[in-house]
Amino acid sequence: MDFAVGPEDEGFRMRARQWLASHLVGEYATAVGLGGPGSEHEQVVLRRAWERELGAGGWIGLGWEQPSDPSGGPYGSYGNRRATLVQQVVWAEEYARSRAPARVGHIGENLLGPTLLAHGSAAQRARFLPAVARGEELWCQGYSEPDAGSDLAGIRTVAASEVGARGTVYRVSGQKIWTSLAHDADWCFVLARTEAGSTRHRGLSFLLVPMDQPGRIVVRPIQQLTGTSEFNEVFFDGAECREVVGGAGNGWHVAMGLLAAERGVSTLVQQIGFAAELDEVVRSALASGAARDPVLRDRLVTLWAELHAMRWNALRTLAGPPSRSGGESSVAKLLWGGWHRRLGELAVAVRGAASTVGPQEWTPEHPYVLDAAQRMFLFARADTIYGGSDEIQRNIIAERVLGLPKEPR
Secondary structure: OOOOOOHHHHHHHHHHHHHHHHHOOHHHHHHOOOOOOOOOOOOHHHHHHHHHHHHHOOOOOOOOOOOOOOOOOOEOOOOOEOOOHHHHHHHHHHHHHOOOOOOOOHHHHHHHHHHHHHHOOHHHHHHHHHHHHOOOOOEEEEOOEOOEOOOHHHOOOEEEEEEEOOEEEEEEEEEEOOOOOOOOOOEEEEEEEOOOOOOOOOOEEEEEEEOOOOOOEEEEEOOOOOOOOOOEEEEEEEEEEOEEEOOOOOHHHHHHHHHHHOOOHHHHHHHHHHHHHHHHHHHHHHHHOHHHOHHHHHHHHHHHHHHHHHHHHHHHHHHOOOOOOOHHHHHHHHHHHHHHHHHHHHHHHOOHHHHHOOOOOOOOOOOOOOOHHHHHHHHHHHOOOOOOOHHHHHHHHHHHHOOOOOOOO
16 A cells, blocks of 8 residues: 555645634634543533534545445545545544544444444445434444453343344343443444353344433443543443344454454544644643653653654554454554553653642632643553453454464463
């Protein structure tokens, strides 16, 4: 894959830049730089409206159809713009550089969308992808459970099937945890056991569950160290579901395909955000004089070099075909989780004692206020745990990629 940016791609860049400049105005200008991990509580209503604005412009779901599709035209059948892989990277770069609001629809676009394209039926793609592309329906991910976090094959949530006049209905019962943005989501893709008595990877199905089911679905926010609550517990009590992706019993295969989708352009989007955070830490180090400390200066340079290495690894991964082992996504997670945690530690280290003081005085109305560096430090403690802990990622690489003996269970 040649990632050189040609004249056509630069034209695409200018259109993206102009669109962002002309739409990040008025009330949307007040949301610039808001949202993201540890800050998902910021301007949620406005950022959801921004999601619809992106959808109206065709900027959600870039590349869901190949630009060479015989139907032609700049837009695909789901309402998204056609774009090459290089142009998707260009859009991600321009979006990050404009400091546009953090996306509330990224789970639907970057995880559900590719999964339905790879494993969903034509009817499922026609039903769900246009709504995601319009920014109208938000999704969350129902994978982790209290006793099955990184060990996803240990899930206990069940879905019993009933056959009626309207076809097969599944009744989902169980608990999911660490479910990002569940309190705002319209739908949840849930991994559940549909085969009674099944264990580990067998008997699982990938279900699409509507969240608006009072009494059958309860969402309880989890307060984090940052004082915010973008993670949630979700309780299912006979919740109704009619959509199974990839067929009953094939959930593990579909779920692994979804996790592999995280190796895509979204990885580069994340790294562009990391670069902006690193720049801010460098500015803070220069302003405080910490950059004169050779140890801290060495840590800054090391993080800069590691970030560039992560980008090159992501581009190389995008350029090649996905492996059957899924090792690429484990390598990527292992790299960025530890890197971002170290960045959070350095963000407070360069400020010294000042980093222990809040940005404003304590009041009953604002008892827990953090600045961006403090929030990043606290939230980044979870980076090496959620999405599959470092220990699990190392096991996957060791067992599936290197062929080493499995860890005793």
